[in-house]
Amino acid sequence: MSWFDNWHLPKWFYQMASPKWFFDFGARLQPWFAALALLFIVCGLVWGLLYAPADYQQGNSFRIMYVHVPAAILSQSIFLMMGVTGAIGLIWKMKVAFMVARACTLVGASFTALALITGAIWGKPTWGAYWVWDARLTSTLIMLFLYTGVMALNQAIADRSVAGRATAILAIIGSINIPVIKYSVEWWNTLHQASTFTLTAKPSMPPEMYMPLLFMVLGCYCLCAWLVVQGTRNEILDQERQASWVARYLEDQ
Amino acid sequence: MAMHPKRKKKLILVLAMLAGVGLIVGLVLYALSQNINLFFSPSDIALGKAPYEQRIRAGGMVREGSVERAQDSLQVTFVLTDYAHDIQVNYEGILPDLFREGQGIVAQGKLLASGIFVADEVLAKHDENYMPPEVTAAIDQAHKASVKAEESAQ
Numbered sequence: 001m002s003w004f005d006n007w008h009l010p011k012w013f014y015q016m017a018s019p020k021w022f023f024d025f026g027a028r029l030q031p032w033f034a035a036l037a038l039l040f041i042v043c044g045l046v047w048g049l050l051y052a053p054a055d056y057q058q059g060n061s062f063r064i065m066y067v068h069v070p071a072a073i074l075s076q077s078i079f080l081m082m083g084v085t086g087a088i089g090l091i092w093k094m095k096v097a098f099m100v101a102r103a104c105t106l107v108g109a110s111f112t113a114l115a116l117i118t119g120a121i122w123g124k125p126t127w128g129a130y131w132v133w134d135a136r137l138t139s140t141l142i143m144l145f146l147y148t149g150v151m152a153l154n155q156a157i158a159d160r161s162v163a164g165r166a167t168a169i170l171a172i173i174g175s176i177n178i179p180v181i182k183y184s185v186e187w188w189n190t191l192h193q194a195s196t197f198t199l200t201a202k203p204s205m206p207p208e209m210y211m212p213l214l215f216m217v218l219g220c221y222c223l224c225a226w227l228v229v230q231g232t233r234n235e236i237l238d239q240e241r242q243a244s245w246v247a248r249y250l251e252d253q
Numbered sequence: 254m255a256m257h258p259k260r261k262k263k264l265i266l267v268l269a270m271l272a273g274v275g276l277i278v279g280l281v282l283y284a285l286s287q288n289i290n291l292f293f294s295p296s297d298i299a300l301g302k303a304p305y306e307q308r309i310r311a312g313g314m315v316r317e318g319s320v321e322r323a324q325d326s327l328q329v330t331f332v333l334t335d336y337a338h339d340i341q342v343n344y345e346g347i348l349p350d351l352f353r354e355g356q357g358i359v360a361q362g363k364l365l366a367s368g369i370f371v372a373d374e375v376l377a378k379h380d381e382n383y384m385p386p387e388v389t390a391a392i393d394q395a396h397k398a399s400v401k402a403e404e405s406a407q
Contacts, residue, residue, distance in 0.1 A: 057351060135290075205384075206383075
């Protein structure tokens, strides 16, 4: 496998491994994430909830999708992020990667819960039931259990590097659930409808309906980026409290 | 900087673990696919795949013009179809708002030996298409116009 030996990783990949570098770099990124998140979410919500046209079948109740869809997308993206950063931590022994994975858990679990709750609220008036044991709903519930499993494992192991490795394995294996969630509506008969957005076809929704949704998705990505960076920086301060730069930083505050 | 042999080994290990567990999960899901499907389609029922006298779900479209409501009760009968096979459904109760002819639904209940499906719960299934009402009205109008044009041509 010669391509392996000639494989070069970019410089920033190794810079990220330095807690101090990540702490400072994150601090510089955060205001941008915060501003973009606020802009996109406020525009998306106002546009989606007040100005987008009602659906021909569902009327106004379809508007809950402007929260439900971003929450569902983010819950899966964050799980993948947790798996990938966990794998990086395992392979390159990178402390910061484990810290990012740890910061992902609560954010991801919250978005999964939000997706499930908004889905139930949407399900009652449209389907006639809050909950159905179909493949899409069940696999998403399993993802929530995986998140809580990762959180419990993190709490149970006091040694952060051992906890990082243990949860990384759980997160990597749990990532197999992500394609199952995504394709559940195609592989099996489900009550949940298929995806409105696919990479190959035009969205089955007019622009005045999907533009606010796009804004909400982008806004939620920025919000999550802000939350994960903040969580990682807190984790860095906690784990690196012996370092002299942390003492200097805390004195300056 | 070439990749350290130790890291390389770990990377391969992680990928192998992912592939191995992925394969297992894939095979399990494939084996269980009949149980994971939420409902039987009218074709499944016609081909005898669905058990009789057991709680099952049947899903499909409500055939246009097949809905008959009783005058003095909540009893309703309709034909469920996947445009290949049909099955008659009897239901007593309140239907969800989205229930209408041509709409996808999932009914829970029992399949009788006579081939009639007695439902105790009907859920509406909506598709992934969303449209403002004006667009639907315009499409309907265009459809009616084309039907009229066809009729007058004949």
